Amino acid sequence: MNQKITAAITTVAGWVPEDKLTNFDLEKMVDTNDEWIRTRTGIEERRILKGEGLATSDMVVPAVLDLCKKRGIDPAEIDCLIVATVTPDMVFPSTSNIVCDKIGAVNAWGFDLSAACSGFIFALTTGASFIESGRYKKVVVVGADKMSAIIDYTDRNTCVIFGDGAAAVLLEPNNEGFGVLDSILRTDGSGKNYLHMKAGGSLRPASMETVANGEHFAYQEGQQVFKFAVKGMADVSAELLERNNLTGDDIAWLVPHQANLRIIDATANRMGLSKEKVMINIQKYGNTTAATIPLCLWEWEKQLHKGDNIVLSAFGGGFTWGATWLKWAYDTK
Ligand SMILES: CC(C)(COP(=O)(O)OP(=O)(O)OC[C@H]1O[C@@H](n2cnc3c(N)ncnc32)[C@H](O)[C@@H]1OP(=O)(O)O)[C@@H](O)C(=O)NCCC(=O)NCCS
Numbered sequence: 001m002n003q004k005i006t007a008a009i010t011t012v013a014g015w016v017p018e019d020k021l022t023n024f025d026l027e028k029m030v031d032t033n034d035e036w037i038r039t040r041t042g043i044e045e046r047r048i049l050k051g052e053g054l055a056t057s058d059m060v061v062p063a064v065l066d067l068c069k070k071r072g073i074d075p076a077e078i079d080c081l082i083v084a085t086v087t088p089d090m091v092f093p094s095t096s097n098i099v100c101d102k103i104g105a106v107n108a109w110g111f112d113l114s115a116a117c118s119g120f121i122f123a124l125t126t127g128a129s130f131i132e133s134g135r136y137k138k139v140v141v142v143g144a145d146k147m148s149a150i151i152d153y154t155d156r157n158t159c160v161i162f163g164d165g166a167a168a169v170l171l172e173p174n175n176e177g178f179g180v181l182d183s184i185l186r187t188d189g190s191g192k193n194y195l196h197m198k199a200g201g202s203l204r205p206a207s208m209e210t211v212a213n214g215e216h217f218a219y220q221e222g223q224q225v226f227k228f229a230v231k232g233m234a235d236v237s238a239e240l241l242e243r244n245n246l247t248g249d250d251i252a253w254l255v256p257h258q259a260n261l262r263i264i265d266a267t268a269n270r271m272g273l274s275k276e277k278v279m280i281n282i283q284k285y286g287n288t289t290a291a292t293i294p295l296c297l298w299e300w301e302k303q304l305h306k307g308d309n310i311v312l313s314a315f316g317g318g319f320t321w322g323a324t325w326l327k328w329a330y331d332t333k
Contacts, residue, residue: 007128007139007171008179008329013067014167014298015059016285017049021163030156037160038283042261046163046286048148055089056146057098059166064103064140067168075103079136081110082127084119084290086317087146088112091200095144108140116195117257117316119143119290121183121324124312127171128180134173142168143290150197152217161259162218163286167294178306178329182244184236184322191319194224229263229315233323234270237313240323241271248272250309252328253300257314258282258292267313289316304328 022045023034037043049059060083068075081096088095096110115122120143127139144166153159171179199215200206210216233256241247248271256264261282268278279296288295293312297304304310308328315321 003175005132005134005173005175006177006179006181007131008174009169009297009326010172010329011067011071011170012167012294012297012301013063013070014165014291014295015063015066016047016165016295017059019048019050020045021048023160026160029153030159032156032160040260041161042280042282043160043286044283047165049146049164055149056085056087056144056166057089057095057102059146059164060095060099060142060144060168061102063144063166063168064099064142067140067170071170073138075105076107077138078105078108078140079138080127080130081105081108081140081142082113082123083110083142083144084113084115084123085144086114086116086119086289087149099142115316115320116318117259117287117289117292118185118314118318118320118322119316120293121312121314121322122185122320124169124180124324125183125185131171131173137173139171140168141171142166143292143294145289145291147218147287147289150216150218152214155217157222158218158220161287163288165285165288165291165295167291167298169294169297174329178327180324180326182240183324184240186232186236186321188319191228191317194221194228195219195317226260226263228319229259229321230266232319232321233257233263233313233315234267236321237267237311237323238270240311240325244325246309246325251277251311252308253304253310254278255293255296255310255312257316258285258296259287259315263315271311302332304332306331
């Protein structure tokens with residue numbers, strides 16, 4: 001009998017820098033205060049990768065090495081490594097290539113995927129398709145961002161929100177119906193005006209002028225993004241449940257992108273989920289862009305059980321958004 005191959009997550013690992021930037025630190029840097037940040041976003045502190053010459057790959061490397069150690073595999077066994085990021089080490093080569101070199105993943109190919117805060121779920125669906133095709137056996141999917149590299153720490157609209165971090169999952173073939181089961185992914189490029197980096201691409205290459213204007217920092221019109229995010233994340237998550245005949249009762253965990261506690265609450269309400277079923281660590285890490293969802297999976301790994309229905313849900317710059325349903329494949333001993 002030909003059993004359909006699904007792509008199961010078989011290990012999770014993460015890495016965050018030690019240095020913390022608290023709301024109280026930010027009070028000394030811009031016109032803001034702890035109370036405003038906590039009540040408007042849910043964030044209390046974030047991690048910042050400090051040190052000369054350190055980049056996104058330097059967070060991915062320890063995460064992926066730990067992933068391999070936990071699973072008992074050698075990096076040379078990895079077939080493909082996808083890094084979802086908007087803060088690659090450089091425009092090219094890809095961070096994936098740099099990571100593979102640093103960890104000795106000599107048999108892997110890979111690439112970076114740019115979908116901002118939805119990057120991890122876009123990359124997970126992509127990686128899962130490679131496994132489902134039967135062509136690859138070990139695909140590593142990473143979400144990683146060094147947002148501190150593109151944040152203007154004099155701009156209170158953005159500097160209170162973002163942080164640095166990286167986390168990764170290993171995808172392997174499964175014949176028992178566990179793993180990634182369905183995804184709804186969407187993009188709308190007309191949203192680009194509300195959340196973007198103005199310069200550094202082919203449209204506005206770096207120049208004295210772009211640097212002087214601060215155009216190499218993330219730019220966000222928070223209120224506009226908020227409106228689209230609340231609707232986008234909630235709609236797509238509800239649609240995913242509906243088309244798979246699931247209700248909130250069937251779901252063990254919602255793993256939402258950690259952008260704003262109010263957006264997370266709206267999504268959970270729309271899905272009919274109680275607070276206890278929602279992974280939230282925004283207070284500790286802020287918005288680490290592509291890393292938020294796998295960082296949650298990493299932190300909650302021990303509480304996840306074989307057969308748990310899990311919904312991942314995200315919204316980000318682009319606009320990009322989507323939701324993924326997966327059946328967890330293992331218990332942690
Ligand atoms: C950024 C965000 C937290 C701002 O919250 P908000 O409730 O929309 O706040 P507003 O922009 O309406 O600003 C409200 C007031 O707070 C002020 N304010 C803005 N940032 C502030 C800060 N860091 N500290 C103190 N006050 C601030 C504004 O100037 C405004 O003052 P006013 O009423 O006197 O004009 C929120 O819009 C948000 O989370 N947006 C979505 C971000 C997101 O999801 N990104 C997703 C992809 S990564």
